[in-house]
Amino acid sequence: MALASGLALLLAGCATTSVPDPVQAALAKAGLPADSLGYVLQPLDGSRAALTRRADDAMAPASTMKLVTATVALDKLGINHRGRTELLAASAPVGGTIDGPLILRGGADPDLDWPALWWLLRQLRESGVREIRGGLVVDRTLFNPTRLDVGLPPFDDAPEFGYNVIPDALHFNGSVIDFELQATPAGASARSLPALAGLVLDASAMQPSTRLCKDWDEVWKPAIVQPTGDGWTLKLQGAFPAGCSQRAPLQLVDRQWLVTHAVRQLWAELGGTMAPGDVEAAAPADAVVLATHRGRPLAEVLRGVMKSSDNALARLTYLQLGAQAVQPDEPTLPAAERTVRAWFAAHRIDDRGLVLDNGSGLSRSERISPAQLAGLLRASQAGAQAPELLAVLPVAGLDGTMSRRLKDTPAAGKARLKTGTLHDAVGLAGFVPDASGKTWVFVALLNHPEAAAKGRPVLDALVDWVAGQR
Template identity: 80%
Template structure:
């Protein structure tokens, strides 16, 4: 063991770009998976710096998959603060008079991560109980916190499943995550489908779906994109593909346009509350001096990030990333460009080399985003030296216990001890976080595999490296 460490120290002293010797269990896992050694990049070191850095491809730009979320979360905790909260507001151009709003009711999004259907209902209930009963000007939806207001419009889909929740591209409203629940149930002759909640003007037809022999847990394998058609009374959805016989499934899907969904849900809830709402809905910007009538506030950022990181929630990570830019963006500036500026300034302030960094949306759900293992290690070190270190640590999945690691590393030296962010794309897998060794000393751990077979074969290699660190003394 001492000889191994000496050889690593010699390599690092002579030429940091030369690959470090590979731990035997990791080499065996690579050979078993049929992956080349140079597909793996890593940086490993005790957090206190008591051993030399073990590194391979440490400075190479690599696809991080969802380990990129560590960058967004760490910067956000520092720059936005643990108590930062998104909010949603109902406004009007002028205060109501005798229970009547003469103009439009304005629904303004403020990057509220918790604006679900009950929260929208409660907003409207507040308005109704304040005495407002009639809105004569229809509804105006204001998404202008971010620029452009609708990032999703015209953007090519990431993959062949744009309806699923991981593919949602958020905007400042983010009402119910831009999703609507669909309940699918196999019948004797086909598939029945409905939405929850049911919406007047929205017809769902599953008559073209067939039954398959797949297991219920694999129901989405034969899913095909739905056809959406405008009709006189609203929208008609034609579901396609196959669904497992004997199966019943509820799934949140992004099929209905978010503006249509927002306006129709507001109208349905307001009508149920006994109010009236005039015709003509629109998207736009609240006028200067608009009066706030009701407010909903999301949870503090530290609480939001705990779920975001453990579930690896792409949409909410993107929402947080955009908030970094929204607080500093100049007039007319693309919010994504402002967010990237904030991240790069933070990295520079913490002496982290950002030259390998390529940013897209801050979530890792991207074909273009790149980091180096050394960059991620630098972010982890800086995060643990900062005031928000406990909050950052609490966001990370625990090996074999929860989040995206609940079914990995369940029986070994790292179980219930290592805290690591996972990452998976078709050609990239990664783990990054902190692994205590056998003496309880935490190591900074970053390992990325980039290879066409990474998603299918790479996880056992990463797990072997985690367990190897956990066994060191």
Template identity: 55%
Template sequence: MGLKYLWVAAIWGLTGCAGLRTSPVLPVEVTQTIAKAELTQATFGLVAYPLHDRSRALRVNAELAMQPASSMKLVTTVVALDKLGPNARGRTDLLAAAPLLGDVLQGPIYLRGGGDTDLDWGALQMLLRELREQGVREIQGGLVVDRSLFRPARLDLGAPAFDEAPEFAYNVIPDALNLNGNLLSYRFTADAQTIKARVFPAWPGIALDVGALTLSDKACKDWDEDWLAPQVLDNDQVRRIALAGAFPRACVLSAELNLLDRQWLTAQAVRQIWQELGGAFGAGTDQEGATPAGARVLASHHGRPLAEVVRGMMKRSDNALTRLTYLRLGAASAAADEDTRPAAQRAVQEWFVSKGLDSAGLVLDNGSGLSRSERIKPAQLAALLEVAWSGRHAPELLTSLPLAGVDGTLSRRFKGSAAEGRARMKTGTLNDAVALAGYVYDAQQRPWVVVVMLNGPGSGAKGRPVLDALVDWVARQAD
């Protein structure tokens, strides 16, 4: 191929055996970067080949099931586009089963979630406004939130935290309602001596306590380094949030956090908005439950088409959006008594089989890669990319992928390199896993499929230069 190569063997350890499973030929640039990174205990996986000539493939541990981190989002995206379709939309409905007598609804209002990716506070306000303008003033039966599209309806309840920061947006476990992504905005303002905090929107019943929050000299951009998980105290109808840790002086910022129970927060928002619209609730209580058969739809909100949603999933590597899409895939495939996540895994496995692809060793958990159990072989991910390249939804996939040196999670990578503007790839990073997977155009503008992963201690912190060296090498191929 016109460049020097170096034989590499037994420089990475694999559990239960010594060295690589094959003795691959790798570019000198890559092996030098590996040596510099001192990743002696890491496992390296690679498949790279030009789509016009698969015989030129580089393969290292191609058949080893590895932890893909967020590059697993490629699987969820490709399968969802194919099975749900690029125009698939989630929706949210307001429904009633009781009669309307004058301006009084004689029972509860049902808020039914349908995997809507865009139900924010403003969309909720417009739903309720539409109901108000239909002549409804008083709702006697309270609010019933229907999250039953997914089974179980509340996957977040009892779920172990992925890491020590379950309140941050990347860790949110979605449900079928997914109101405002189950997040609330916390606004912090600090000068040289004092800290102030408030929530937005200021739904009733929320109190912030900054008494234990001290000031630090950290840069504002590093505000979360001294952040400690807040304590939430339930006192009747008031949720008191005790903030802890330290916050930088002379810093003003907003953080989207998941601190309050989503059912309580939903009820607070609905009641406050309804009151602002001139409406009233009777004595009915708020609860979670299923919408009865025959209930009539009074107002609806539709999310964006899936083809638009996947841009956020991939460009920003949005875990919650990807998990929601994975659950929608499961809901569309589930049998009557089947839980949603197993149904989603089955749908993915069946898709692989339908395309003639190997599915052995493929393990999915939530479809986002934010998991310690998800596994895929580099060869499987490369085969998926090859199928997707010639598939009917290739344009939607390609435009969703981060472009090297330009946008998304690759906006700051590959600047000034041969790959800048010529690699469309999904990133993946966990503490012990790092990956890049997608398409790279070489110097003759010929597309390559490239999948490269590193697993093992220190991979997340040290492995990125190794992956970047390989991608840059592909981009410079001219023969």
């Protein structure tokens, strides 16, 4: 097995497989079998034998798979890598007129929201352009295919929620619209933010609910989306808690419609005119760049990917790995996978059993073994970007997806761990200081049909055990 020297040390010699008593007790209390749990635990300096169980078994990682995407991206793309959005034209404007279409080219910009789009168009308007004699061309060709979401079955029964967004190279407003939902005596009212011409909201079918406001989405039902002329009518369904107000980013209308109408609406508000006719196509090779928006550096974007476990941004980052390495006419996802496997090989981590899909962990197929994930973590701390990865990991009891876990424990404020949750898989992976201050590599994956409902206390007990070691 072609393991890195560090990983070989991690699993060699007198590694033990006995489950710590507190963890065994947590498994028993949850009614989960010990075989549902896999882990690799060892001081980063290798000064103690590894504690392992199912170390080489390929398991569903849930969002701990984001560690793979983040670690490889920091190394291969670099901490200052930035996505960008460009406005272009086939030729330079003359006399305040673009004699043809305006081109909006997506470059995997994670921050292209409404204010950013307004600023792009404002730059164009202040340069003197007023009239666009063609329509709008939307260029998503950085990734192949340009729309990975088209024709893909929904992951679950809530495709409209933001965690399910499958991004493309033009990630405008995260492909969602913000909706403000407000309880009324009869049920709820709704409006989009901002208001969009052609978008009609009908909340008359929503009923009052006795649920807590924080649980509003538990009584939400998928909206009925109907085309109406050049727009959409959204008939909201389900119920809404009394006295509640929520702002919900939802993926309810086609993203091409959203971005073209957003551009046209903002351009008109800026005093510009644009001829009809909008298409999705590649920009000409010699197109002239008129304005540019740059997203935040990768090291900053990864805070959202890791601390908030943002699936869409993780997928966008994974696709950028592919876009950097893609061969002519090659799909982007296989190129991203090739990049990750090459990184594993370069660090002498065996990739047998590793299954890659979209790099976010929101997948039924992605698999990684505890040993592989531990090897990646160990390699990350030997690399130049070690501080950057530590900085983006959630801190136990303080922030991100760990803010409510392990409070008032020895690990609080010290352990830095990426969480993972699917219905049948939970995980924690990262770094846990023990009672003497020595940092441990920590990987724990639990796969079971009731993992999400019962598995977290087991993983937390394992963190507590490591944090108490001397």
